Amino acid sequence: MKSKTAKITFLGLATACALVLSYVESLLPPIWSAVPGVKVGLPNIVIIYLLYKVSFKSAAAVSFVRIIAVSMLFGNVMIMSYSIAGAVLSLGVMAILKKTKAFSTVGVSIAGAVAHNLGQIIVAMVVMQTKEIGYYMIVLCVTGVLAGIVIGIAGGMLLKYTEKIKL
Amino acid sequence: MNKTDFLKKHRNDLLLIGGILAVALIAFAVFVLTMKKGDMVTVSVNGVEKFSYSLNENIKTVITTGDNGERSNVLVIQNGEAYVESADCPDKICVGHRSISKVGETIVCLPHKVVVAVVDGN
Numbered sequence: 001m002k003s004k005t006a007k008i009t010f011l012g013l014a015t016a017c018a019l020v021l022s023y024v025e026s027l028l029p030p031i032w033s034a035v036p037g038v039k040v041g042l043p044n045i046v047i048i049y050l051l052y053k054v055s056f057k058s059a060a061a062v063s064f065v066r067i068i069a070v071s072m073l074f075g076n077v078m079i080m081s082y083s084i085a086g087a088v089l090s091l092g093v094m095a096i097l098k099k100t101k102a103f104s105t106v107g108v109s110i111a112g113a114v115a116h117n118l119g120q121i122i123v124a125m126v127v128m129q130t131k132e133i134g135y136y137m138i139v140l141c142v143t144g145v146l147a148g149i150v151i152g153i154a155g156g157m158l159l160k161y162t163e164k165i166k167l
Numbered sequence: 168m169n170k171t172d173f174l175k176k177h178r179n180d181l182l183l184i185g186g187i188l189a190v191a192l193i194a195f196a197v198f199v200l201t202m203k204k205g206d207m208v209t210v211s212v213n214g215v216e217k218f219s220y221s222l223n224e225n226i227k228t229v230i231t232t233g234d235n236g237e238r239s240n241v242l243v244i245q246n247g248e249a250y251v252e253s254a255d256c257p258d259k260i261c262v263g264h265r266s267i268s269k270v271g272e273t274i275v276c277l278p279h280k281v282v283v284a285v286v287d288g289n
Contacts, residue, residue, distance in 0.1 A: 102179045103179050103180055103183065104176060104177060104179075104180055106177065106180045107177075107179055107180035107183045107184075110180070110183060110184060110187070111183060114187055124275075124277075127214075127280075128211075128214060128275065128277075128280065128282055129211070129214030129215075130211065130214070130273065130275075130282050130284065132271050132272075132273045132282075132284055133273065133275060133282075135198060135271065135273075137194075138191050138194050138195045141187050141188070141191035141194075142188065142191055144187070145187055145188060149184075152180075
């Protein structure tokens with residue numbers, strides 16, 4: 001990134017993009033109504049892109065600004081605590097797996113998706129004071145893998161086709 | 168891309184997928200094998216156990232929550248199974264949940280902070 005201004009502008013655009021993807025996703029009907037929280041996680045395409053193309057710090061910043069904005073626009077503080085727990089775990093796991101260089105964007109995004117679900121389940125267990133809700137994690141592992149594959153492929157394609165664009 | 172290239176590029180990805188699914192499968196197997204039929208249903212609100220009912224009776228009851236009792240979930244127990252018949256929560260996930268009867272099974276209504284759980288009464 002050439003200048004600080006360019007970086008701020010670019011990350012602002014990325015945040016807007018992630019916000020729009022959150023909104024688009026909220027318009028889609030629930031994939032599986034019996035299990036709450038099953039979704040593809042479209043904004044994660046932006047996060048994967050930033051993680052690979054810019055830096056971990058940028059990905060984390062955009063992720064948190066998106067969560068705060070989405071919570072204020074469409075949700076509440078409760079939703080925010082779930083999202084932040086998911087995002088912290090997900091970003092951490094994705095950054096570590098990316099550093100190992102052993103995985104493609106698909107592997108990184110799968111681990112991120114499952115970690116995101118795990119974070120939310122942990123918050124749910126704390127908030128609801130029930131450990132039984134942990135059983136949902138079994139289902140969320142499988143749906144997390146599927147969501148991760150979709151986002152990983154999409155993120156990989158985005159990176160491949162924007163390879164020549166210098167930031 | 169031919170098949171060997173694909174495998175080479177995604178070998179670790181596939182191992183990761185396999186690993187996660189294996190863990191989920193083992194957890195599921197343990198969960199199913201250790202499951203037994205319960206005889207009581209407890210209703211917790213905000214993490215505090217509020218009511219308990221026997222699974223052997225046929226009951227229809229309204230669980231009211233919120234500061235002024237403005238939120239409600241209708242719990243039905245029939246033929247040894249419990250389910251939420253209707254609710255005024257925004258997402259209706261509890262209503263869509265299948266009937267529960269085994270120890271450890273739960274129906275959770277996140278908006279109302281209500282957890283219906285099957286327990287072993289003894």
